[in-house]
Amino acid sequence: MADLSQYIDQYCERLAPGLLAEPLNLYSNLSFIIFACLGFYEIQTSTLTQPEKRSWSIAAGIVFMVGIGSALFHSFATVWAKYADVTPIAILLFTFIGMHVRVSLKLSWWKTLAALVGFLALTAGAAVVVDPKLVNGSNQYFGTTIALFVMGGDCWRRKFKTSQYCFFAAGGTFILSLVFRSIDLKICAAWPLGTHFLWHMLNGLTIYFAFLGTIKVLEPRNSQQAQH
Numbered sequence: 001m002a003d004l005s006q007y008i009d010q011y012c013e014r015l016a017p018g019l020l021a022e023p024l025n026l027y028s029n030l031s032f033i034i035f036a037c038l039g040f041y042e043i044q045t046s047t048l049t050q051p052e053k054r055s056w057s058i059a060a061g062i063v064f065m066v067g068i069g070s071a072l073f074h075s076f077a078t079v080w081a082k083y084a085d086v087t088p089i090a091i092l093l094f095t096f097i098g099m100h101v102r103v104s105l106k107l108s109w110w111k112t113l114a115a116l117v118g119f120l121a122l123t124a125g126a127a128v129v130v131d132p133k134l135v136n137g138s139n140q141y142f143g144t145t146i147a148l149f150v151m152g153g154d155c156w157r158r159k160f161k162t163s164q165y166c167f168f169a170a171g172g173t174f175i176l177s178l179v180f181r182s183i184d185l186k187i188c189a190a191w192p193l194g195t196h197f198l199w200h201m202l203n204g205l206t207i208y209f210a211f212l213g214t215i216k217v218l219e220p221r222n223s224q225q226a227q228h
Contacts, residue, residue, distance in 0.1 A: 012194025
């Protein structure tokens, strides 16, 4: 059984144990909290129905928890804190994709399940094919990158013009954030602070773009229904 209190040092900024050993990596988690609040605002001020608002508000709450979990990991740097970090992220990814397919696109449960299985396959495939040492473990997020562009392409196919731009912007921003996550340990000698904090900051923006993308799918549809 793993020692949950075992110390973990896997980022450039951390040089020793201590709650404030990674100040940039810690405080940059405010990005998740800020963009969770902005996403919640966009949801509440949109033309979404009340059930849709409740569903997506839950998703915004999970984004908030991602920020808290990541802050715990970059504060305590232990095995238990890492679980607190990665668990909300996994929940957010599967919740967001499932809700986009089921709540926003209003597709069947079978298609929703197929989308989730496909995302899991993409994620697992990238984790197996790409050596994690080459990208500092970022290969576990390659499936997410593909999923964002797939959602953007699907919105383009369905003629949700604003949504397609939002998802493509989310995908592009996420690629940039993955670059910063991947090079963090490789540039320690030249830049001791590392670049992991930029991963956090850009991820908050990525999530915001993705939330806008799915909201903009629903708003035109709801407006058309209200006119009939």
